[in-house]
Each structure stands twice: as C-alpha cells, then as structure tokens.
Amino acid sequence: MRKLSLLTLLTFLFTNLLIAQIQFNSENIIVTKSDLEKNTFEQDTTANAVILYEFGNAYIDKRTFELVFEYKKKVKILNREGFKHSNISLRLYNSDRNKEKINNIKGSTTNLVNGQIKRTNLEPSQIFEDKIDENNTYIKFTLPDIKEGSVITYTYELRTPFIYKYQPWYFQEDLPKLYSEYITSIPGNYDYHIKLVGDLELKTHDMTLDKYCIKVSNGGSAHCTVAKYVMTNIPAFREESYMRAASNYISRIEYELKTINRFDGVVENITKSWETADKELKTNQNFGKQLKKESLVKKLIPEEEILKQNSTLDKAKLIYDFVKNNYTWNNKHRIFKDISIKDVIDDKSGNTAEINLLLYNLLKSNDLKVNPVLLSTRDHGLVTKLFPVISEFNYLILKLEIEDKSYFLDATDKDLVFGQIPFKCLNDYGREIDFDNGSKWIDLEPQTKSSIIQKSVITINDDYTFNATINITSLGFKALDIKKEFNKNNQKFIDYYTQAFPDFTFDNIDVLIDEDTLKVNEIITFSGPVNTIGNKVFFDPFIFKNFTENPLKLQERSYPVDFGYKDMYTNRIKIFFSDNFVVNDISKENTKQLPQSSALSIFKSKKESGIVEFYFKANFYEKSYHHFYYKELKSFFDNLVDLQSNSILVLEKKG
Structure with a gap:
C-alpha cells in the first residue's frame, strides 16, 4: 500500500513537472x-x-x-x-x-x-x-x-x-x-x-x-x-x-x-489654452466667420411666417423644420474645412457644419439665444478635456436656450424632431463655443426617454386557433429607429411581419408616427393556429419578442457595456379563453436585479376564470455599465432571453 502511494505520488510530481516545464x-x-x-x-x-x-x-x-x-x-x-x-x-x-x-x-x-x-x-x-x-x-x-x-x-x-x-x-x-x-x-x-x-x-x-x-x-x-x-x-x-x-x-x-x-x-x-483656441476659432474662415452670415439668411423665411408664431418656442420650431426639410445633408462630417453658408443656400445641400451653421444664423437673426457645440461622435472617440485638441472634434450641433431651458438641435437628419440629436452624438460631452463668455464643456444627455411598451389582447378559440391585437408604443431612440426603417421603405417594414410569421394571417398593420414627438404606435391585428398535443394547448405569450439572443458573448470584457441611454421594455399580455379550457400549467414568477439596483427584470402571471395575465418589465436604469459587472449583466440578459423564449401557458380542453 505504501509502495503504491509512493508510485502514485512520484507519477503525479513527474507529470506536473513536465507540464510546468512546457x-x-x-x-x-x-x-x-x-x-x-x-x-x-x-x-x-x-x-x-x-x-x-x-x-x-x-x-x-x-x-x-x-x-x-x-x-x-x-x-x-x-x-x-x-x-x-x-x-x-x-x-x-x-x-x-x-x-x-x-x-x-x-x-x-x-x-x-x-x-x-x-x-x-x-x-x-x-x-x-x-x-x-x-x-x-x-x-x-x-x-x-x-x-x-x-x-x-x-x-x-x-x-x-x-x-x-x-x-x-x-x-x-x-x-x-x-x-x-x-x-x-x-x-x-x-x-x-x-x-x-x-x-x-x-x-x-x-x-x-x-x-x-x-x-x-x-x-x-x-x-x-x-x-x-x-x-x-x-x-x-x-x-x-x-x-x-x-x-x-x-x-x-x-x-x-x-x-x-x-x-x-x-x-x-505647443499646447494651447481654450482662451487661445477660442480666439483662433473666432477668426477662422471656416468657423467663426461663418457665424456672422445673418445678412445671407434674412429673406429665406418670409417675415409674416415668423410673426404668425405664438411663442418663441414655436418660432424656433418653425426655423428648425424649415432647415431640416429644405436642405439635405451630404453625409460628410467635415466641420473645419470648405465651410460656406452661401454655398449651402445655393446648393440646398451641405456637410454637418454647413447645415447646422445655416440653422445657427437663422436662429440668431431672429433674436434667439444659440451657440454651436463641437463634439466627437461615438465611433470617433472621446475628446481630451485637459487642453484643446481641435482635430479630435468631428461633429457640430447647436444649443438653443429658451426661457432657461436648453434644446440640442441637429438639422442634418430629416427623421429627427426638435430637441433631439442623433444617437451617434451621445458621447458624454461637447464643447459649447461662446465667444462672448468663453467656451465650456457641457454634458450631452438624451432629452427624451426611450422605451418599448407592448399591450397584447389574445383570445384562444375552441377550434385551436387564436385572435390577437398587439399595440406596440415606442418612445425616444427606439421610436427613431422604427421611424427610419418605416420611412425608408414602409412596405418592406410591413412585409417583415408577414415573412417572419408565415403561419399567421394579418388582418391589419397600422403604423402611426407622431412627427412632432418621438413616439411611434404599431397596431397589429392577426390570427393563427395554436400548438397542440392531444387536448392540450401550448401557447407562447411573447409572440413579438424583445430578446431573442444574448448580445454579450465574450468570456470577459475590459471596457464598459454602453447603451448610450437608459432603456425600458414592458409587456402586458391578456389571454382570454372559454369555459371549455382549464389552466394546466403556467410559467412561474421571476425577478432579477443587478448590483446596486442598476437594472431590474420582473415577470409575473395571474390567472382567473377564463383569463390569464402576464406582466414583463426590463428596466436598465443606467446608460452605461462598468466592466466589473459584465458577468452579472451577461447573466441578466440570459435570463431575459430565457423568459421570452421559454415562458408558456398550457391549457387543457375539458372532456
């Protein structure tokens, strides 16, 4: 016995020695x-x-x-x-x-x-x-x-x-x-x-x-x-x-x-101060000089149209919509080279700086308080705050102030609404250029909430079919994404549903876009067969899913998970059925929470005679999550995918 133990020990040590050597x-x-x-x-x-x-x-x-x-x-x-x-x-x-x-x-x-x-x-x-x-x-x-x-x-x-x-x-x-x-x-x-x-x-x-x-x-x-x-x-x-x-x-x-x-x-x-940089920007032909072109824009909007507006805010919205709808962005981010307000007026097209500096001059000529804001887009990297590095900026928006309230404006995207900037601009901060009071750093926070709210009313029929009406309300950047897809090709947008769910019969698909706010309503009415085994009905309450796969796939991650904005998903589902059915099985309640209450998911179910209700909510309270929480966040997404993929209602037909 002692010899066997010694032999085993020697073998173990020798093997590990070889491994250590290689x-x-x-x-x-x-x-x-x-x-x-x-x-x-x-x-x-x-x-x-x-x-x-x-x-x-x-x-x-x-x-x-x-x-x-x-x-x-x-x-x-x-x-x-x-x-x-x-x-x-x-x-x-x-x-x-x-x-x-x-x-x-x-x-x-x-x-x-x-x-x-x-x-x-x-x-x-x-x-x-x-x-x-x-x-x-x-x-x-x-x-x-x-x-x-x-x-x-x-x-x-x-x-x-x-x-x-x-x-x-x-x-x-x-x-x-x-x-x-x-x-x-x-x-x-x-x-x-x-x-x-x-x-x-x-x-x-x-x-x-x-x-x-x-x-x-x-x-x-x-x-x-x-x-x-x-x-x-x-x-x-x-x-x-x-x-x-x-x-x-x-x-x-x-x-x-x-x-x-x-x-x-x-x-x-070599490194300049912002005071020096401001002076250089003020005399720059492609920037400061273009902020003084009010004489070129005076007659672009008839004066009577301006005077008709009931408030300063209405006047600003009129000017913003005029530029957004009449001048086309050429998809170039150039902000310090070949900038000409005269050219953009003549050509009806221009780069980022030309479009937004045209808007600046129109607002300024109508006595509105507005300043340009230099920023770096999300895919371009963060700008150092320690000293001016003008080459790090690649985009320009405006900051408008009316009655102590600030509005960020960008007229390059026709799908944007007043007070919204593109998602690509949500890069923490920008530099507001104010030649009278000195430039300063400002935060670039979303000014609207973003969420998707689904309300479903479903009836399971005795003939093993169902009828459903689902109302999907999208807000903020979620609405902007849908608005862009729909405006690009509305028939293709509608065809998505019929192609993704070939077993369903769609009676009506309405898409209602509020052009003045960030809100899109989709109202979808359809019917189809239910899955059955014998006299049992197996029904998935999440017909249109928000989470189909986990977007986080790495073993570990050394940088933040950055959504860009706070996000929320809500599903309220009501399922009706006749007295010929009884509830055989229903998914259990599930609640998950990230550390420091930074995200929360809730899944609940309630059953009564002839009706079952499901409630689902996923709320991301932070716009960005430190990589320390990557594993927890990855697990959180796994749970969301599991809830929407494997939740089930089982009904059993009597007799």
Whole structure:
C-alpha cells in the first residue's frame, strides 16, 4: 500500500513537472523549444495566436534630435486562423519637408520539424513599400514558412522628426499578450502630458534619471527621465455590442507635447489654452466667420411666417423644420474645412457644419439665444478635456436656450424632431463655443426617454386557433429607429411581419408616427393556429419578442457595456379563453436585479376564470455599465432571453 502511494505520488510530481516545464518563454525574443512544443493557450481558448513577448525603446537622438523607436516582437501561431498575423504592415508619415524612416528590419519564422528547430529568415527582397498617398506609405512584409505552431519574430528601428505625440505604446491588441515592456527616455526640456488609457493596470512603472543625456555645442544640456512600463497577461481586445469607439478603451500610453524649453532660453508653448483656441476659432474662415452670415439668411423665411408664431418656442420650431426639410445633408462630417453658408443656400445641400451653421444664423437673426457645440461622435472617440485638441472634434450641433431651458438641435437628419440629436452624438460631452463668455464643456444627455411598451389582447378559440391585437408604443431612440426603417421603405417594414410569421394571417398593420414627438404606435391585428398535443394547448405569450439572443458573448470584457441611454421594455399580455379550457400549467414568477439596483427584470402571471395575465418589465436604469459587472449583466440578459423564449401557458380542453 505504501509502495503504491509512493508510485502514485512520484507519477503525479513527474507529470506536473513536465507540464510546468512546457511553458512559453515570455522573458525575451529568443525562441525556445518550449515555445515550439506548446500549442495551446489555456487563458484564452478562442485565440488563434498569442504574443509571447514585446519590447519597445524610444529616445531622442543626441545628434539629429529625431525620435528613435526600437521594436521587438515574438508571436506564437496556434492554428491556421492565426496565419494572418504573419502579415506585417508598418505606417510611415511624411510631410513636405520631413518624413519617417524604418531601418534594420529583421524577421524570422521558427518551426519544430521532426524534433529539430528550423529557422527561416526574412529576406530583404520580401519587404515591400506601398505608397498610399502623398503623406502615407506602408512598409509591408510577410514572415516566411508559416505553419500551425510556428513562432515568428521581427524587429525594426523607426526614426521620426514628428515628436509632438512622442511614440504611443499599445499594450492591448486583438491578440492576448504574455509580456509587454516599453522604455522611454525623455529629455527634461520636453514637457509631455502622458496619459495611460484603459482599465488594465501596470505591473511595473519605474522612473530613473539619466543625467546630461543631451548636450549641445553652446554648452546647453538636459537630463532625461527614463521610464519603464510593463504589463503582463494582457487579455485580447475584442469588440462587442454596446460599445463606443475602441480607442476609448484599448490599454495604451499616449503623449501630447505641452512645451519645449529650447537651449537658447526660448520657451515654445505647443499646447494651447481654450482662451487661445477660442480666439483662433473666432477668426477662422471656416468657423467663426461663418457665424456672422445673418445678412445671407434674412429673406429665406418670409417675415409674416415668423410673426404668425405664438411663442418663441414655436418660432424656433418653425426655423428648425424649415432647415431640416429644405436642405439635405451630404453625409460628410467635415466641420473645419470648405465651410460656406452661401454655398449651402445655393446648393440646398451641405456637410454637418454647413447645415447646422445655416440653422445657427437663422436662429440668431431672429433674436434667439444659440451657440454651436463641437463634439466627437461615438465611433470617433472621446475628446481630451485637459487642453484643446481641435482635430479630435468631428461633429457640430447647436444649443438653443429658451426661457432657461436648453434644446440640442441637429438639422442634418430629416427623421429627427426638435430637441433631439442623433444617437451617434451621445458621447458624454461637447464643447459649447461662446465667444462672448468663453467656451465650456457641457454634458450631452438624451432629452427624451426611450422605451418599448407592448399591450397584447389574445383570445384562444375552441377550434385551436387564436385572435390577437398587439399595440406596440415606442418612445425616444427606439421610436427613431422604427421611424427610419418605416420611412425608408414602409412596405418592406410591413412585409417583415408577414415573412417572419408565415403561419399567421394579418388582418391589419397600422403604423402611426407622431412627427412632432418621438413616439411611434404599431397596431397589429392577426390570427393563427395554436400548438397542440392531444387536448392540450401550448401557447407562447411573447409572440413579438424583445430578446431573442444574448448580445454579450465574450468570456470577459475590459471596457464598459454602453447603451448610450437608459432603456425600458414592458409587456402586458391578456389571454382570454372559454369555459371549455382549464389552466394546466403556467410559467412561474421571476425577478432579477443587478448590483446596486442598476437594472431590474420582473415577470409575473395571474390567472382567473377564463383569463390569464402576464406582466414583463426590463428596466436598465443606467446608460452605461462598468466592466466589473459584465458577468452579472451577461447573466441578466440570459435570463431575459430565457423568459421570452421559454415562458408558456398550457391549457387543457375539458372532456
């Protein structure tokens, strides 16, 4: 017995020793036999490749004052889907006088062939240059001899004269990483704002001082701050439903040059203040100058039409509807280039800024208090609040104030109503430009509620058929989505129901759109057969479902679940039947709640003689949920899908 236990113990220890030995080398770029032998990645079984090691080193050249960036990378290819990661593309930027260069590109592919390590090097003839336009060129190469289980490595040196953004470092990519290290050496006369983006934490953040790293001929010198940043076991960044721009969340380090203290004593301020930016915007031909075109718009709307309005709000609505209905957006977001109010008036078409600045001038000429608001759309990324970066804005709306109430206006979309902005603009905040009082940040919150309310009245007949009338009321952005689909092709919208439910006979489908509010009513009357087994009726109370599958599918998520607005779904269902039926079975009540009461779902049922009632409600009280709650929210959606897919009423026919 003792011998058997000892043998078992030795076997166990030996097996675990072997497992422990077969680990990826994430300490350097050297390809080891373990890297080649191990062909699985347990931490993320969906990954088709994994970055084993990554290293970057950035510093200012003492002689040329160019930024030098040295890069090394080692990647394990796990399967055929991972072959695409052997295709490397490196972007170079050049302006009229300056350009970036890449030197010393080296690469290799290492395979395990019959137990022997075989290395195939990248040849210079396999490196290509692809000029995209006058400013952008890509250096491209594909690592050779790729197989399942290959390990690829490559290194290069980038030299750039463009030091305003220094060299950003992306810890996170679409592949998981075991180790990522970045070292920077920044001279003290360069003052950068350094920003760590994303929720992942650094394992190492060390700072040291390299004295007299830069010396110039006139005796000037500077010390360098040397920083070392390390992250390990970094999850892949994968996009999923309910997210804004990936650039908001991918873990990385970014730089923005604030000032340069030149060796001759001159201080050059690179980053401007908003006070300075406002002055520049005020004199800008494509912005500030276009805010003073009231003389061009005076006669666009007859004065008698304006005077007929009963209130200031009615006057504003008239002007808004005039612009929205008579001028067409050309689908361009351009806001600081080729802006002309005269052109949009003549052409009846224009970009975002032209349409909304035309509206601005019309409102201003009629003595209304209005300011332009610069923002970045959801897919464009968040704008930094620390200092003005005008290039980060890509959209323009208006803020109108009437009797201490604010209205956001956008006349580019004919389906919008007064006081509503597109969903794409719900990106937390924008910059209100007020040249008299100074610009300021303002929140961009939805000004209307969004919800879907279903009321169903259903009768189950003795002949095993049913008749139903379902009234669906949509509000806010839910209504806008339906309005867009219906206005695009109303017959196609109606045909959806007949095609999705071929067993039903639709007697009437009415879609009522309130053009002045965000409200859409669908009234649908139809009939059809019920499912039966013997003398039992099996009836699904959720005929038109809000939740058919869980939109959250990742194992884990490192960024928020962002709906953009608070949301609510309600179903009230009444099912009538004759005395010839009795209730055999009915789904049980179900209530779920997220932590801190941030979301709630309720399912209830009630039965009386000849009638059964169901009540369902899903209320998302927050517009965005931290990734800490991802698993709970994913489970919450699972429950919603289960409720609407598996709820049942079973009736049994007497006799």
